[in-house]
Amino acid sequence: MQRACFAVVGHPNKGKSSIVxxxxxxxxxxISPHSGTTSRTHRVAVETVRAGYELIDTPGFQRPGKVLNWLKRHAxxxxxxxxxxAAFIEDADCRRQFPDEIQLLTPLVQGAAILYVVDGSRPxxxxYExxxxxxxxxxxxxxxxxxxxxxxxxxxAWSNALAQYFKTxxxxxxxxxxxxxxxxxxSAFAHLxxxxxxxxxxxxxxxxxxxxxxxxxxAVILSRLLEDLxxxxxxxxxxxxxxxxxxxxLLAKAYQLWMSEREQQSIQELCAVYTHFHANLSIDDLKLPPDLFDCEQWYMWGLNKQQLAVAGAVTGAAAGAAADVMVAGQSFMLGAVGGGLLGFGSAWFGADKLVTTKVKGLPLGGYQASYGPVSNRNFPYVVIGRFIYLYQLISQRNHAVRKDVEINNIELNQQISQLEKATQKELHNACSRxxxxxxVENLTDLLLPLF
Ligand SMILES: Nc1nc2c(ncn2[C@@H]2O[C@H](COP(=O)(O)OP(=O)(O)O)[C@@H](O)[C@H]2O)c(=O)[nH]1
Ligand SMILES: [Mg+2]
Structure with missing residues (x-):
């Protein structure tokens, strides 16, 4: 099968490298706001399991008028x-005088198709002709x-002008x-x-x-994270x-550090899945609402007291309690976002109640102090909420975007309410276990519909 090859060409600073x-x-x-950042052609192979194609990033046209005059003298x-x-790219004088045009025309002479890029916000x-x-x-x-x-x-205006030169x-x-x-x-490329x-x-x-x-x-990354945390x-x-x-x-400190690092690791895994290797996404920098251990803010992501009660009832209820499942489903996890529930306060979850802490005497003498595991029922929802939130940012982030990842409020509860009732209930059960x-054996399958 012949390999498809596209050279992305145009004026400097029109987004050629961004498109590649x-x-x-x-x-x-x-990619940069300074023109001339791409000074040589740069071939990028796009490989998939069974096929692939090539994109060629090129420097922009510098002196097209002069080049066209040369060409006109030779045809x-x-x-x-x-x-x-073809003669132009071989000509020694031209190679000296027009290095950018030589770079960008060479792949075209070698058979690449043309993707001509312009900026629709400039007149x-x-x-350009x-x-x-x-x-x-x-x-x-x-x-x-x-x-x-x-x-x-x-x-x-651009469409009118371009239609004179390009079919598509x-x-x-x-x-x-x-x-x-x-x-x-x-698929438009496929028609070229x-x-x-x-x-x-x-x-x-x-x-x-x-x-x-x-x-x-x-879903696998999240299920492992949930289990671990x-x-x-x-x-x-x-x-x-x-x-x-x-x-x-000291144990409490070590515990929290481990939890944060484990969460950070899952975010790196998430970025790797979507081949975002340079996205600045450190949990600390993000100031994600809420801090994993700031229980006052848990309501932002979790259930309020009544909702938890309903969820608990559903979890324990006999199958077929469909009406209750609906209530819990709608409020599940993120239904409470923006609902002014912060005022509910931390009385419901005292910090010491988040986690089990124990000091026990050992049979052969001495004591063992322990910190963890989490004992709060809301905790899995917090973990799920944070991860899904970042998943949405990362999976939708285009690779041309270079600014730091920004946190906006994404409506996650939409996703939850779209889940089948049966799935909601099973997920509640899983979190409770x-x-x-x-x-929980099928945790990954239960989480998959969230993605
Ligand atoms: N906001 C915005 N900026 C863009 C877009 N495309 C390119 N840029 C910016 O324009 C500048 C030049 O982009 P680049 O891809 O390097 O252009 P090239 O010189 O044609 O390769 C960079 O600062 C990009 O971030 C776009 O669609 N939207
Ligand atoms: Mg460029």
Missing amino acids: STLARNDEIA VSADQRAAAV YGAE AEMEILRWTGQPSMALINPIENETHIR VRIFNPMKADFEKQLELL KPEWSKTLNLVTEDLLAARLAQKQNC CLYETSQKVLSKSQAETVQP LVRQKP
Whole structure:
């Protein structure tokens, strides 16, 4: 099967590198507000299980007018135009004078299709015509992409002008285009050259399958996290009761550190699933509401007192208590977000009640102080809520986006209320078992519908 290859070309600073980054799901490609950041062509292979294609990031056109004049001097009729472009990239003088154009035209002469990128927030001007003309001279299949960098003001003018040079004109914003939009673009690529359609359709199918596998992976990551956080305890043997009391606060510190690090590790795993290796996502920096151990804020993510009571009733109730399940389902986990429940206060969960703490005498003398495991019923919901929240941010983040991850309020309870009633109930049961340190066999399956 012939490998499809696309060169992303255009003026400097129009989002060429951003488009490559997003489509290739690669956050290592250099993107910057300074033009000239990409000074050489850069080939990026997009590999899927059964197929793949290549994207070529190129430097922008620098002196298209002069290049077009050179070409015109070397082709007297249309049949000679592609040959003139090929001669241009071999010409020693041209290589010295027009290094950027040489870089960007070389892959086209070698058979790459053209993705011509413009900025739809800047006005169209005749100065773009020389570069579009040069691209036409290559004779390669082509498509124009309007990137509305700041706004959509000039999209119409651009569409009119581009239609003169390109059969296919599409609007594509590499910062915002979601997964479906990216796939749509890929299927438009498949129409550019008949020989490439088969391999590109395979790429699309593979990407869809991979997206599902990513969700599955996330459910596994969350289920392991939940088990670990719910079961973890730390302990130390000491000689006397008073030593045990001295050791308790240290154990508490160690316990909390372990829990935070374990959660941070799961976030790194999450980022790796979505190939975000440079996203700044440290739990500490994020100031995620709430801090895992700030029980005053637990209501933000968890159930309030009555809701917990209902959830508890449902958990313990005989099967078929559908009405109760609904109530709990709606309020489950995040129904309380923004509901002014903070005022409920920490009286309900005193900090010491979050976690089991023990000092016990040992049979052969001495004492053991222990801290953990979690004993609070709300805890699993907090863990789930935080993870799903970050999952949404990361799974929807385009690889061209380089700013730090921002925390906004995403409506998570929507997702919960979409769950089948039976699933809600089973999830309640599972959470309840976890805080009683009982195993849950199908935890991953129960969590999967949340993703
Ligand atoms: N807000 C926004 N900024 C963009 C978009 N596309 C590119 N940029 C920014 O424009 C600048 C140039 O982007 P880059 O991809 O390096 O352009 P190139 O020179 O054509 O490769 C960078 O600062 C990008 O962050 C977009 O769709 N929206
Ligand atoms: Mg660039």
